[in-house]
Amino acid sequence: MMLSVVIPCFNEEKNISKSINKILGWSKDNNFKIELILVNNASSDNTLTNIKKFNSEKNIICLNEDLKGKGFAVVKGINASNYNKVLILDADLSADITEFDISWIEKNDLLIIGSRKLGKEVDTPLIRQISGKIFNLIERKVLNLEYRDIHCGFKYIATDQLKDITNSLNSMEYLYDLDLLLACHNKGLDIIETPVTYNFDRDSSVSLLKDPFRMLRDLFTLKEKYKFNLSI
Numbered sequence: 001m002m003l004s005v006v007i008p009c010f011n012e013e014k015n016i017s018k019s020i021n022k023i024l025g026w027s028k029d030n031n032f033k034i035e036l037i038l039v040n041n042a043s044s045d046n047t048l049t050n051i052k053k054f055n056s057e058k059n060i061i062c063l064n065e066d067l068k069g070k071g072f073a074v075v076k077g078i079n080a081s082n083y084n085k086v087l088i089l090d091a092d093l094s095a096d097i098t099e100f101d102i103s104w105i106e107k108n109d110l111l112i113i114g115s116r117k118l119g120k121e122v123d124t125p126l127i128r129q130i131s132g133k134i135f136n137l138i139e140r141k142v143l144n145l146e147y148r149d150i151h152c153g154f155k156y157i158a159t160d161q162l163k164d165i166t167n168s169l170n171s172m173e174y175l176y177d178l179d180l181l182l183a184c185h186n187k188g189l190d191i192i193e194t195p196v197t198y199n200f201d202r203d204s205s206v207s208l209l210k211d212p213f214r215m216l217r218d219l220f221t222l223k224e225k226y227k228f229n230l231s232i
Contacts, residue, residue: 002033002034002035002082002083002085003032003033003034003035003083003085003086003087003105004034004035004037004077004078004081004082004083004085004086004087005023005034005035005036005037005086005087005088005089005097006037006039006074006077006078006081006086006087006088006089007019007036007037007038007039007077007088007089007090007091008039008041008065008070008073008074008077008088008090008091009038009039009040009041009043009047009051009073009091010040010041010042010043010047010068010070010073010091011043011044011045011047012043012045012047012091012092013043013045013046013047013049013050015091015092015093015201016038016047016050016051016091017050017053019089019091019092019093020036020038020051020054020060022093022096022097023036023089023093023097024036024057026097026098030102032102033059034059035059035060035061035081035082035083036057036059036060036061037060037061037063037077037080037081038051038054038060038061038062038063038077039063039064039065039073039074039076039077040062040063040064040065040073041065041067041068041069041070041072041073042065042066042067042068048064061080063076063077063080067172068173069172069173069176070172070173070176071169071171071172071173071176071179071180072172074088074166074176074180075166075167075169075172078157078162078163078166079163079166079167081162084158084159084160084162085105085156085157085158086156086157086158086162087100087154087155087156088153088154088155088156088157089153089154090153090154090201092201094153094198094199094200094201095114095116095152095153095154095196095197095198095199096197096199099114099154099196099197100156101194104156104158105158107158108158108159108160109158109159109161109188109189109190110156110157110158110159110189110190110191110192111155111156111157111159111180111181111184111189111190111191111192112155112156112157112191112192112193112194113147113149113150113152113154113155113177113181113191113192113193113194114149114152114153114154114155114194114195114196114198115147115148115149115152115193115194115195115196116149116152116196116198117133117136117148117149118148118149118193118194118195119194119195119196119197119198120195120196120197120198121198121200122197122198122199122200123199123200123202124198124200125200128200131212132149132151135212135215136148136149136150138216138219139178139219142219142220142223143178143182143219143222143223143226147181147191147193148193149193150177150178150181151177151178152177152196152198154196155177155180157184157189159184159187159189161187161189164187165180165183165184165187166180168183168186169183170225171218171221171222173214173218174211174214174215174218175215175218175219175222178218178219178222179222179225182222182225182226186226
């Protein structure tokens with residue numbers, strides 16, 4: 001079996017080459033075959049140029065997505081994958097590929113979401129920790145959820161229904177993670193929250209001042225979308 005690793009990249013010129021080399025090193029060290037899919041997501045820096053340098057590498061696919069929004073990049077990457085086992089990682093490896101348990105590859109119909117709250121956060125500013133806890137509480141109350149951390153970038157999906165799930169997503173910006181989780185639940189996948197160590201990236205593009213209002217809007221849109229199947 002092989003694993004597809006999808007990495008959405010937005011303005012990651014400082015991190016992406018190092019991250020690619022680390023992932024390739026992990027694959028070699030563990031004698032574990034992977035397909036690495038890099039998706040530039042409307043970057044305004046040299047991210048696209050940097051990932052294209054790896055075009056000649058075996059089992060690396062470099063894509064460009066002009067529509068800005070992490071969900072657009074993730075869906076494009078998954079739709080280009082050749083396998084039904086997909087690991088999604090942030091481009092800076094804030095939750096590292098070493099968090100992946102190779103035994104997961106044997107399982108099917110599964111979504112594993114990395115959890116900073118069950119694991120460990122390193123260098124995350126207090127205001128971000130507090131705002132994250134508040135929004136998670138709102139999500140849990142509005143949608144009757146139990147998960148402590150939905151928005152960590154570390155996610156693993158194993159299912160033959162993969163393309164059907166991604167093609168059903170329509171929240172492509174701030175709440176793509178939540179839309180993905182609810183879509184997987186709709187398809188009957190087991191959902192497991194697992195502890196990860198998360199190293200905060202100070203170059204994060206999420207704005208604490210503007211994004212919460214859009215996130216609340218999208219949250220209630222998703223509540224309407226999944227209103228007949230919210231018994232997680």
